Amino acid sequence: QVQLVESGGGLVQAGGSLRLSCAASGSIFSINAMGWYRQAPGKQRELVAAITSGGSTNYADSVKGRFTISRDNAKNTVYLQMNSLKPEDTAVYYCNANVKGLGWSYDYWGQGTQVTVSS
Numbered sequence: 001q002v003q004l005v006e007s008g009g010g011l012v013q014a015g016g017s018l019r020l021s022c023a024a025s026g027s028i029f030s031i032n033a034m035g036w037y038r039q040a041p042g043k044q045r046e047l048v049a050a051i052t053s054g055g056s057t058n059y060a061d062s063v064k065g066r067f068t069i070s071r072d073n074a075k076n077t078v079y080l081q082m083n084s085l086k087p088e089d090t091a092v093y094y095c096n097a098n099v100k101g102l103g104w105s106y107d108y109w110g111q112g113t114q115v116t117v118s119s
Contacts, residue, residue, distance in 0.1 A: 002026035002108050004095045009113030016117070017083045022095030022110055024076040032098040032105065034071055034078040038091035038115075045094065049080060063089075085117045 008020040035050035049069035095110035
């Protein structure tokens, strides 16, 4: 079994910063891509940022230049540094990891952490 545990969400004023963390634990042989998604009320879940095991990154246009994704492979942890936050960044943020075991791989999700940006 694999668990993803997120932390770091909260309430912040526009222009402020937050750092999200997501640690994977359990029966993990290796982790391929890890990423952050978000879902605002009444909207579909969308990709915010992703990072491969080799460190290649991909960002949604709406967060480029403001958010930075990184990972610590030794700790099976992915981070999302969010700067210059805007009210439209308000959403539940979910961590995702494509985990490899012996002969299998599967996408796991965290429980979500609320990020609220006040104007």
